[in-house]
Amino acid sequence: MSKISELTEGKWPKTSIIEALQAHGIKKSDTPIPSKPKYGYKVENGELVLCEKEQKIIKLILELHAQGNSLRKIARILNEKKIKGKYGGLWDKSVISTIIKRETKQEE
Known part of the structure; x- marks a missing residue:
């Protein structure tokens, strides 16, 4: 979230980003997808x-x-x-x- 805020030069405060994600039903994954998945x-x-x-x-x-x-x-x-x-x-x-x-x- 802080990286997004930095990239948008603070035009989107963290709370606004979170509210926008929640409004569209986008949830943060509890288990992120690894870039290099394990064998299998x-x-x-x-x-x-x-x-x-x-x-x-x-x-x-x-x-x-x-x-x-x-x-x-x-x-x-x-x-x-x-x-x-x-x-x-x-x-x-x-x-x-x-x-x-x-x-x-x-x-x-």
């Missing part, structure tokens, strides 16, 4: 939605982990299968660890 998600029409292709890879990661494979081995398997990371890069154990932690936390 994508932004579509301004909404954060599941990415089915990436969700299948997450399922594979969880299956490999459940089979007792190490994080490093899971990364190696994905790289050998030429499965690219979110932005086209190679997999490493830290990304695998983050995905497993996030997914197992969601299941609780």
Whole structure:
């Protein structure tokens, strides 16, 4: 809000901006859409939605982990299968660890 006020050289005080937004039924999102969504998600029409292709890879990661494979081995398997990371890069154990932690936390 303060940035808008600065850009308009104070011609629109913060309270006027808030009142205008409320009058038009525009609400501030409680959870802003990230510019770089986490693996397994994508932004579509301004909404954060599941990415089915990436969700299948997450399922594979969880299956490999459940089979007792190490994080490093899971990364190696994905790289050998030429499965690219979110932005086209190679997999490493830290990304695998983050995905497993996030997914197992969601299941609780």
